[in-house]
Amino acid sequence: MIKNKQSAHPTVKLILKDGHIFEGKLFGAKRSVAGEVVFNTGMVGYPETLTDPSYKGQILVFTYPLIGNYGVPQLEETDDIFQNWESEKIQVQALIVSEYSEKYSHWNSIFSFDNWLKKFDVPGIYGIDTRELTKILREHGTMLGKIVVGNDKVEYYNPDVDNLISKVTPQKVEEYKNGKKRILLIDCGCKFNIIRKLLDKNVSVLRVPYDYDIEKENFDGVVLSNGPGNPVVYKQLIESVKKIIKKQVPTLGICMGHQILSLAAGGKTYKLKYGHRSQNQPVKTVDSNKCYITSQNHSFAVETKSLPRGWQPWFENLNDYSNEGMRHERLPFLSVQFHPEATPGPIDTDFIFDEFINKV
Numbered sequence: 513m514i515k516n517k518q519s520a521h522p523t524v525k526l527i528l529k530d531g532h533i534f535e536g537k538l539f540g541a542k543r544s545v546a547g548e549v550v551f552n553t554g555m556v557g558y559p560e561t562l563t564d565p566s567y568k569g570q571i572l573v574f575t576y577p578l579i580g581n582y583g584v585p586q587l588e589e590t591d592d593i594f595q596n597w598e599s600e601k602i603q604v605q606a607l608i609v610s611e612y613s614e615k616y617s618h619w620n621s622i623f624s625f626d627n628w629l630k631k632f633d634v635p636g637i638y639g640i641d642t643r644e645l646t647k648i649l650r651e652h653g654t655m656l657g658k659i660v661v662g663n664d665k666v667e668y669y670n671p672d673v674d675n676l677i678s679k680v681t682p683q684k685v686e687e688y689k690n691g692k693k694r695i696l697l698i699d700c701g702c703k704f705n706i707i708r709k710l711l712d713k714n715v716s717v718l719r720v721p722y723d724y725d726i727e728k729e730n731f732d733g734v735v736l737s738n739g740p741g742n743p744v745v746y747k748q749l750i751e752s753v754k755k756i757i758k759k760q761v762p763t764l765g766i767c768m769g770h771q772i773l774s775l776a777a778g779g780k781t782y783k784l785k786y787g788h789r790s791q792n793q794p795v796k797t798v799d800s801n802k803c804y805i806t807s808q809n810h811s812f813a814v815e816t817k818s819l820p821r822g823w824q825p826w827f828e829n830l831n832d833y834s835n836e837g838m839r840h841e842r843l844p845f846l847s848v849q850f851h852p853e854a855t856p857g858p859i860d861t862d863f864i865f866d867e868f869i870n871k872v
């Protein structure tokens with residue numbers, strides 16, 4: 513049994529938009545917060561998961577019952593690249609766990625889970641029956657919710673209508689020189705491991721904000737990163753990706769990048785009932801029986817039937833058969849809904865980066 517200093521933790525409420533109320537104990541930052549409540553069924557990798565900018569605007573439920581027992585490592589910088597986390601801070605609005613561990617043990621960890629949340633002013637609630645909560649979210653679908661401390665007045669907040677990418681995209685351009693070929697990384701809230709993976713392939717990376725005027729740059733390939741929110745909100749980005757398609761520059765889209773590339777190509781996206789969030793999502797290539805276990809974090813999906821002529825579905829999800837990727841039959845465009853960069857999760861689909869680099 514993991515002992516937390518419960519007396520110091522006030523009882524607070526988790527209120528869902530449909531009227532369900534759960535009581536739990538507050539840890540991390542002491543404040544009320546609203547967002548979209550989503551669940552993740554991964555068993556490990558909370559430092560990487562909580563720093564993934566795609567979670568902006570969301571209150572995350574971990575279904576794994578005990579979180580925090582290996583602590584959290586320091587954000588380290590080696591050769592200008594950050595290590596251990598996927599961005600420079602915790603990105604979720606708040607989190608919901610059954611039990612958290614104040615005690616931790618890992619050679620590389622320096623924060624307890626509670627202290628880490630406090631450092632970034634993120635509240636957490638524990639003592640919640642996360643199985644019951646997840647069943648509600650599976651039945652009803654993802655729902656708006658709020659964590660309310662005392663008599664605080666908190667409005668519901670719907671992240672799907674907000675421009676969340678503007679909150680996580682970098683403020684300035686950054687160049688990582690590592691080879692002759694130059695990849696333009698359009699950073700919509702990029703996980704650091706996408707940059708690490710590209711540099712592993714000996715290419716230079718020009719990392720730019722999502723609304724950067726790319727006309728003035730020279731590049732050999734484009735990576736459209738992952739990112740938070742609803743893809744149809746980003747009209748200007750979709751327009752600039754249309755220009756990239758016209759120029760036939762080799763392009764790799766990852767998660768949000770896959771959705772944006774599909775919309776720019778003339779396809780459609782829709783919202784899944786409760787999304788895919790975990791490190792054990794099975795996908796299969798459409799034209800063979802090859803399967804891969806993938807890391808995922810998304811709410812929206814590309815409608816396979818909407819893909820225009822020439823754009824072929826590449827992978828499908830084996831749980832719900834939704835689209836997991838596409839590629840063009842002649843032109844150098846490919847994109848995936850899952851995360852080939854992993855962190856957290858299996859590295860089975862690392863070959864996606866090679867397929868892209870081969871086209872550059």
Ligand SMILES: NC(=O)CC[C@H](N)C(=O)O
Nearest residue numbers: 566738739767768811812
């Ligand atoms: N990880 C991502 O890029 C997520 C994309 C998008 N925000 C979604 O939820 O579908």
